Amino acid sequence: TIFIIHTLVVRHYVEHCRLADEATIQGEAASQLAREQQPSPGVVAPYRPDSCSYSGRDLLKSFITAALNREEVIHVLCFDVSEEELKDGLKPSDTQRLHIHNAYSDPLGWTGHPNFTAQQFSLEDLTNLVKQTSHPKPAVLVIDSLSWILRHKTPPAVCQTLQQLRKGGAVRAVIGLLHTDMHQRGTVGSVCHLATSLISVAPGVKGKEAVARVTKRSKSGKVMQDEEIFCIAEDFTVTILSKASHAEHKTNSTEEEQADPTANLTFNLRLSDSELEAKQKLTLPFVFSKEKKTALLHPGPGSGRILYEPDANDDYDQEDPDDDLDV
């Protein structure tokens, strides 16, 4: 199966996690994967194309930690960061089953004696690489990152290799990290389409939280989508904090934004209750209210009256100025 860590949590983990209890993923993952015959592929990539502000690498490391705790053999193709940086934070006792293939120092063969190059990302080379460690169980292949490979191999070739890996028996699951903001949408779409599970990560509203959007495709063809807020601890255990819903987020933010303008002033702008009443009773001078209307229509005693007696000079007819037409 191919995991692309584009998001935080694979759906079937979520079903069994009780969010209120902040269950960690690893325990659940262990039981889940043991039951599963063919784990789903997943893709990891930072979700928002314009933000390089969230790195999915920590999530990738948490997957590695979880797999190591399940006593699986893991092969990591390390392109983006150095081996030390990847191992930083992982427990040293587990590193026996963790095989890191250094493709960081010379991925293009410029020094003449490369360890692993981008060109070696093909079915035969990868199968040989994985079979080097003779272990009865098929291994998990972690790719950090797919973006590097996609820059040097065509997307169809990469997709073909991933699909062949999925069908071949050498690897049980493939977990890849993809930086969506570095590729065209078509490329991202094609690679993500291969994935059985897709996790898109983005920075959260506050502090160390992040938002994950999980898409899982089951064998029956059903697609499930979910969104969660999570945070990763120092030892790479993942804690799901809550299920995010967009509406909830928006109302919270508007409530927070409506600050009280009369607070924190050196003078008093507030109204007491009696002042508020008087304000509401006040009629504005130029508003034509019902009272004003009746006052005008029915002038009371003592108000000015106009007496008019028609004068002959006032009776000026525009069409008959001399007043001699017999109309």
Place this chain on the structure above:
Amino acid sequence: MFTELNSILNTSPDSFTQGEFILVSDRQSDASFLIHHFLSFYLRARCKVCFLGLAQSFCHYGAVSQRLGVSLTQAKEKGQLVFFEGLKECLSVLLPKENNAESGAMNFLRDPPVGLRSLYEFVRSSVIGSGSMEEGAEQWGPNVLLVDDLSVLLSLGVDVGAVLDFSHYCRALVCSQIQGNMVMLVRCNEEEDDDDGDEGSEVLLKGLIHQCNLNLHVQGLPTGYCKDIHGQMEVCWKRRQGDAPHMQKNLFQYKVHDKGASFFARGTSSAVL
């Protein structure tokens, strides 16, 4: 060397983190004043500096560094500074003369698909080649690579992927292998909204942001031109340890003057207060 910037970044010539890749980027602005800062900073810290000056001539950098209190000519004579003058090398590639030994670092000008491998070889030879020094030569501190600037390579016809490969290899060599530091400048222009990844400088910027440890992003003020505040600078740290997966960002405003630049928090410029 700008003292205020040192306190913002929590560094000094006596103590700075090694193995860091600092990316200086700008958008519709000019962040080259930061390159001058880092050049004088690392020379003062007695590091061995390899400077790829692709955008300006040696005299320009020399004149500015003079104002910051550092002499580039002296550093070059003592062997502390290896200066690659991109402008001159371009000419020697395009107009070869018999007595002009071509270093071959800019041969991508003749053949862009070749990429920047020879430029990387130049960097490698100047950084690692210092092992074979004559006796009596001074011992310098950690190696530092400064590049001004990467966007010039894009306009010379080099592919974005090739530039990213070059920066990857430099980082693998300078930061990871010999635990030195690397500072690169990349510049962006605000183009129209482009959905594909064809927009070269944007893709380059994003790729470099993924690679770097510290990003100093310089922009103009969002409210427009101001005589006393020349722009804003965003400082983004990427944690190497796993405690905070996302970047820590701080925003400052700056003003460049004759002998340096001053940095202050938003709204606290001396012209305003």
